[in-house]
Structure formats: structure tokens, C-alpha cells
Amino acid sequence: MTDTQRHDTQRQETQRSDTRETPESTLLRRTSAVRVPVRGRAWFVERRTITLVVGCVVAMLALGFVGLSYGTSWATPGEVFGALTGLEPSVVIAEWRAPRVVAGMLFGAALGVAGAIFQNLTRNPMGSPDIIGLDAGAYTGALLVMTVFAGASTTVAFGAVAGGLVTAALVYSLSRSNGLSGMRLVVIGIAVNAMVTALNNWLVLRAELEVAMAAVGWNSGSLNGIDWEDLLVPFTVIALLLAVIGLRASALQQSALGDSIAVSTGVPLERQRLLMVLVGVGCTATVTAVAGPVMFVALAAPQIGRRLAKAPGVPLLPAALTGAVLLQLADLIAQMLLAPVSLPVGVVTTAIGGGYLIWLLAQEVRRR
Amino acid sequence: MTTRLSAQDVTLSYGDRVVSTRLSLDVPDGAFTAVVGPNGCGKSTLLRAFVRLLKPGEGTVSLDSRSVSDLPAKALARELAFLPQDPLAPEGITVRQLVARGRYPHQSLLALWTTADEQAVAEAMVTAEVEDFADRPVAELSGGQRQRVWVAMVLAQDTPYLLLDEPTSFLDITHQYRLLALLSRLRDEGRTVIAVLHDINQACRYADHLVAMKEGRIAAEGTAADVVDAALIKDVFDLPSVIVADPVSGTPMVVPE
Numbered sequence: 152m153t154d155t156q157r158h159d160t161q162r163q164e165t166q167r168s169d170t171r172e173t174p175e176s177t178l179l180r181r182t183s184a185v186r187v188p189v190r191g192r193a194w195f196v197e198r199r200t201i202t203l204v205v206g207c208v209v210a211m212l213a214l215g216f217v218g219l220s221y222g223t224s225w226a227t228p229g230e231v232f233g234a235l236t237g238l239e240p241s242v243v244i245a246e247w248r249a250p251r252v253v254a255g256m257l258f259g260a261a262l263g264v265a266g267a268i269f270q271n272l273t274r275n276p277m278g279s280p281d282i283i284g285l286d287a288g289a290y291t292g293a294l295l296v297m298t299v300f301a302g303a304s305t306t307v308a309f310g311a312v313a314g315g316l317v318t319a320a321l322v323y324s325l326s327r328s329n330g331l332s333g334m335r336l337v338v339i340g341i342a343v344n345a346m347v348t349a350l351n352n353w354l355v356l357r358a359e360l361e362v363a364m365a366a367v368g369w370n371s372g373s374l375n376g377i378d379w380e381d382l383l384v385p386f387t388v389i390a391l392l393l394a395v396i397g398l399r400a401s402a403l404q405q406s407a408l409g410d411s412i413a414v415s416t417g418v419p420l421e422r423q424r425l426l427m428v429l430v431g432v433g434c435t436a437t438v439t440a441v442a443g444p445v446m447f448v449a450l451a452a453p454q455i456g457r458r459l460a461k462a463p464g465v466p467l468l469p470a471a472l473t474g475a476v477l478l479q480l481a482d483l484i485a486q487m488l489l490a491p492v493s494l495p496v497g498v499v500t501t502a503i504g505g506g507y508l509i510w511l512l513a514q515e516v517r518r519r
Numbered sequence: 520m521t522t523r524l525s526a527q528d529v530t531l532s533y534g535d536r537v538v539s540t541r542l543s544l545d546v547p548d549g550a551f552t553a554v555v556g557p558n559g560c561g562k563s564t565l566l567r568a569f570v571r572l573l574k575p576g577e578g579t580v581s582l583d584s585r586s587v588s589d590l591p592a593k594a595l596a597r598e599l600a601f602l603p604q605d606p607l608a609p610e611g612i613t614v615r616q617l618v619a620r621g622r623y624p625h626q627s628l629l630a631l632w633t634t635a636d637e638q639a640v641a642e643a644m645v646t647a648e649v650e651d652f653a654d655r656p657v658a659e660l661s662g663g664q665r666q667r668v669w670v671a672m673v674l675a676q677d678t679p680y681l682l683l684d685e686p687t688s689f690l691d692i693t694h695q696y697r698l699l700a701l702l703s704r705l706r707d708e709g710r711t712v713i714a715v716l717h718d719i720n721q722a723c724r725y726a727d728h729l730v731a732m733k734e735g736r737i738a739a740e741g742t743a744a745d746v747v748d749a750a751l752i753k754d755v756f757d758l759p760s761v762i763v764a765d766p767v768s769g770t771p772m773v774v775p776e
Contacts, residue, residue: 192631274607398628404609405623411603415570416676417596417624463612 199461200468206459207472211256214479218252219244221483223491250379254441255479255496258374259448261389261434263456263474264396266449268431270465271403272424273333277511279450280315280435283340286444287347288318289436294351294366298358304440305384311440315432318347323428372445372497374482385437392437393471396430399423400467407464445497447504448478454511521548524569524599524680524711529578531564531735538564539735541578546680546728551706552713553726557756561735562715563604563684569713570601570682596624600676602683606669608657614668615653618644621675639677646701647671662689670698674705681705683714687721699725719756723747723770731755747771 185201187194219234220226226234226244233239234249266279273283280286292314293307300306322343326336355366396403402423406413414420438445455477456469478496481503485494522545531539538561546552546569554562567573568580571587579586587595600621608617621643622636644650647670652660657668666689673681681702687695695718702712703725716722722729723743730740731747733755739746752760752773765772 189631192633193637194629194631401623401626401628405620407607407609408620409603409605409607411567411572411601412606412620412672414572414592415596415599415601415603416621417591417593419592457611461611463616464609 203460207476210476215252219248250377251374254374254377255482256475258438259475259478260471261438262448263452263470265431265434267453267465267467267470268427270453273336275333275337277337281446281449284318284344284347285315285435287344289315289439290444294354308440311436315436319432369443371495372443373495375493385441388437392430392433447500448474451507452477524582526580527578529575531568550727552728553722554715554730555719555722556732560732566682566684570599593624599680600673600678602673604684618671618675621672640675643671643674663694680711685715719773724768743770
């Protein structure tokens with residue numbers, strides 16, 4: 152037998168084993184989605200997504216439990232359950248620790264979704280609001296309201312949203328020249344981010360001492376000292392924004408097929424984009440108004456979620472769940488690392504996320 | 520010849536660059552229309568105007584004598600399906616998932632699936648011959664397979680009209696002819712096909728209605744036998760040629776001198 156013949160036989164064998172495998176593996180893969188019947192119609196959910204949802208919920212509950220127990224002194228599980236059910240009231244657990252735990256979850260989810268929205272818009276894994284300067288811009292808005300207008304917390308929130316929108320408009324108009332390129336938007340966004348951050352520092356330096364002290368503690372994003380009163384409005388706003396974008400999620404996924412196919416399959420692209428920017432900026436700015444600019448959750452969560460869910464594109468639900476777990480985890484680390492001093496959670500997310508960003512940039516360079 | 524879809528006196532431009540002025544075209548129903556012409560003559564632009572990707576500065580594109588810009592986005596998408604030259608496959612998407620995206624205009628807000636949806640996806644995959652690799656990631660496929668997956672997605676949209684912008688460009692010669700044969704079969708089943716084609720001889724062989732464009736205007740239209748001669752090819756492509764009968768189909772065949 153010559154070499155070529157042997158080669159041919161080998162190839163035939165591989166082909167044959169391929170065909171033998173196909174029916175079985177197809178069957179296996181077909182069952183990768185679960186069919187949920189809804190009034191004669193059906194809703195397909197990938198098994199991986201269900202696993203992810205369950206996993207993340209368990210992780211959130213576990214981290215939440217640790218968060219409720221952890222403090223200057225550890226609470227026993229009995230005390231935590233007692234406080235939760237109201238049988239054994241505890242101000243420390245119900246009024247101090249619980250809001251922080253809930254804020255970590257909801258803000259994390261909001262940041263994850265905001266990141267997924269902008270990564271979809273820019274079609275680039277680096278196109279997240281924290282990288283392109285929207286967090287910093289929202290913070291500028293909040294700072295301006297605090298220092299110049301001495302506003303209350305609701306006005307600060309409006310300032311943050313306005314700041315985020317102005318920055319988004321600025322980045323968009325600077326990067327728009329004969330069509331929109333995601334990469335150009337990211338690069339310009341990074342530059343805008345640097346400039347806006349400098350402006351923020353200047354604003355803090357110029358501010359009254361008291362305001363400056365408050366602002367600096369907030370500068371890197373922190374959940375320290377959050378209570379229920381701070382959370383009512385942001386929770387309502389974020390819940391609304393998430394509901395709105397949840398209803399438009401399929402249009403968002405459809406837009407990932409390129410502008411041409413999105414339009415020709417019936418996505419009202421201009422309206423969809425405007426809605427995405429508003430929801431994305433709204434989520435980012437609301438979190439920033441309460442907790443300051445928490446960096447890198449929006450960048451990393453959608454990409455981690457996407458890989459865990461093995462879903463096509465950058466889907467919203469995995470991003471929200473991963474974001475919630477990430478921020479909760481980062482906040483616990485921030486509390487424990489230099490205990491009894493509680494670090495701003497943004498320090499932890501920046502430290503973890505910075506490494507991730509370097510890896511992402513290296514990937515991007517290699518791809519080109 | 521009846522016409523549901525037509526462009527009347529449309530002026531098409533990208534910003535300041537005007538591509539076509541006062542262009543009119545009636546697309547014959549149930550026929551295979553091929554649009555040919557040199558690069559940059561406005562073929563793709565015309566197709567984009569039909570599917571509302573480009574709004575005419577003047578004139579109207581109409582379906583059933585209603586301007587397409589008045590139709591709801593999804594309603595138009597249930598009439599016209601379009602395969603552009605530059606579709607994007609989201610990272611990690613499988614063939615089946617991509618083909619299923621063609622059902623978007625048929626679905627409600629919550630993206631619930633009907634048996635009709637499932638059937639259309641399954642049929643589209645069989646017709647475009649992609650069911651063998653239905654569960655593989657699109658990124659792993661060859662260029663030719665990928666193009667067939669996009670065709671399957673457009674078929675799953677289940678529209679009376681199929682508009683394709685150079686659908687054969689990434690295919691080897693076998694798959695080019697198989698795709699063209701598939702488009703003819705779809706035409707036979709009652710769909711209207713409008714394709715921008717690069718190869719004039721393929722256009723002559725498969726098209727019922729040939730539209731030759733030059734510098735944004737229509738130089739000639741009609742059956743290939745009626746319109747294709749050496750003078751037209753010289754005019755449109757600036758290429759001296761001899762026209763002979765295609766030995767297989769008998770349609771005109773352009774042989775450059």
C-alpha cells in the first residue's frame with residue numbers, strides 16, 4: 152500500500168465515523184433547547200441559559216447570605232434568618248447590610264445590561280459605557296449639580312443622566328463620519344473618558360471642602376453606607392428601564408445581523424438605537440448617581456455571561472445575571488480585603504477589570 | 520405582465536453623491552429579474568431602495584401602489600426579503616439559530632414560536648441544503664456553506680419577494696449554478712426573484728427579465744434574447760464582444776473579443 156492509498160483509506164474511515172456520529176450528535180444538540188408551550192405557541196429556552204439562571208440565582212443567594220452575615224462581627228445564620236423573617240429584628244442586618252446586598256445585585260444587573268446594550272450598538276466587546284466615558288460623564292453631571300447648584304439627591308440623579316446623555320452625544324458625533332464604526336467609537340470614547348475624568352478631578356479640587364470630601368469617597372464607585380432611602384427611586388427607574396429593554400430584546404438580537412438584515416427583517420433601526428442609548432445611559436447614570444462610577448462591571452459582565460450561556464451575540468439576560476453576581480462578589484471582597492476598613496467597590500472592580508481589559512486589547516490587536 | 524413592486528422616478532443618493540436620478544423600474548411578478556452592469560453603476564443601490572434601506576430623495580418605491588415608506592417595518596419584511604453583500608453572523612451562532620432569525624417579522628413582541636415558524640425554518644434548511652450542518656457554528660463553515668445558510672435565513676422569512684445582492688459571489692462554480700437553479704425553482708413555485716448578478720452569461724441563462732444598468736440609469740430591459748447584443752455590451756460594459764447562442768440553454772452568450 153502506498154502512502155497516498157493509506158492516506159485515502161484513513162480519510163474514508165474518518166468520513167465513515169463522521170457519518171456514524173452525526174445522527175446521535177444531532178439528536179443530542181437538538182435537545183439543547185427546552186420547549187415551553189404557551190397557548191398553542193412555544194418559547195424555546197436554551198438549556199445552558201437555564202443552567203446559568205439557576206447557577207447565578209444560587210450564587211446571588213449565597214453571596215447575599217454572606218453579605219448579610221458579614222460585618223464588624225459575623226452574624227450567625229439563625230440571626231440572619233431571624234432578621235429576614237422579622238422574628239428577631241436586627242437593625243444592623245435589615246437596615247445596614249440588606250440594602251447594600253440588594254444594591255449590589257440590582258446595580259450589577261443594571262451595569263451588565265448597560266454594557267451589553269453598548270457592546271451590541273458598537274458591535275465591539277470594548278464598547279461599554281465605562282470605557283467610552285459615559286460613567287465619567289454621568290459623574291460630571293452629578294458633580295456639577297452638587298458643587299455648582301448644591302442639589303439634593305434627586306437633582307443629582309437628573310444631573311447624572313443629563314451628563315451621561317451629553318457625553319454619549321459627544322462621543323457619537325465625534326466618531327460619526329460616513330457611517331459609524333464601532334472601533335472608532337471605542338477609541339474616541341477612551342479619549343473622551345480621559346478628558347472627562349480630568350474635568351471631574353478639577354471639579355472636585357475647586358469644590359467646597361465638605362462637598363469635595365463626599366465626592367472623593369464616591370469617586371471610584373462605592374456601596375458604603377447605602378440605605379433603603381437612597382435606593383427607592385433608583386430601583387424603580389432601573390426596573391422600568393430593564394422591563395423596556397427586555398421587551399425589545401429580540402430586536403436587539405436581530406440588529407446583530409448587520410444594519411441591512413436588521414432593517415430588511417423589520418427592525419425599526421433608528422428608533423431601536425435611540426431606545427438602546429436611552430436605556431443604556433439611564434442604567435449607567437442611575438447607578439453612578441447613587442454609587443459613583445463603578446468601572447468594568449459593564450465591560451466584563453456581558454462577555455463572561457455570553458461565554459457561560461454559550462449564546463450567540465451578546466445577550467441581555469446572561470449579562471444582567473453575571474453583572475449582579477460580579478458586583479456582589481466585588482463588594483464582599485471590598486469589605487473584607489482591608490477589614491475593618493471598607494474599600495470602595497470600584498477599587499476592586501477596577502483592579503480585576505483592568506487585567507481583563509489588557510487581555511481584551513491584546514485579543515483585538517491579534518484579530519486585526 | 521403584472522407588477523406589484525415598482526420604483527417611479529426615484530433619485531437615489533448617499534449624502535451628496537447622487538447615484539441615480541429619475542430611475543423607474545417595474546418588477547414583473549413571478550419572474551426572475553436579473554440586474555447587471557459594471558461596478559458602481561447603482562445596482563445594489565436600487566435593491567437597497569426597494570427594501571427601504573435607502574430613502575429616495577425624490578420619487579417613490581411602491582408595493583401594491585402604496586409607498587413602501589408607509590408600510591409598518593414588519594409588514595414590509597413579510598413581503599420583501601433581502602440578502603445583502605455584508606451580513607454579519609453574531610459570534611457563536613449556529614446554523615439553525617441563524618436561519619431561525621429569518622422568522623423575526625412573523626413573530627410577536629415576546630418571540631413566541633408557532634408550528635408555522637418551526638416548519639418554515641426546517642423547510643428553508645432543506646431547500647438551501649444546509650440541514651446536514653444545522654447545529655454547527657456558522658463561523659466554522661466554508662464561504663460557500665455560509666452563503667447557503669444566509670440564503671436559508673432569507674427563505675425562512677417566507678416572503679413573495681426575494682432580493683439578493685450578488686448572491687453567487689463567494690461560491691465556487693458548482694454552487695453558483697446550484698444556487699441559480701434553486702432561485703429558478705423558487706420562481707417556478709411562484710416567488711418573484713430579483714438578483715444583482717455579476718456574470719452576464721448566467722444572467723442571460725436564468726433571468727426572465729434582464730435589467731442592464733449603466734451610470735445609475737437603465738440602459739436596457741427585457742428578455743435576454745431581446746436586449747442582449749454586441750452594441751449593448753459595448754455600451755454598458757465598454758467591452759467589444761461577439762454574441763453567440765449558449766450551447767446548452769440557447770440564450771445569448773457574451774464572448775469578449
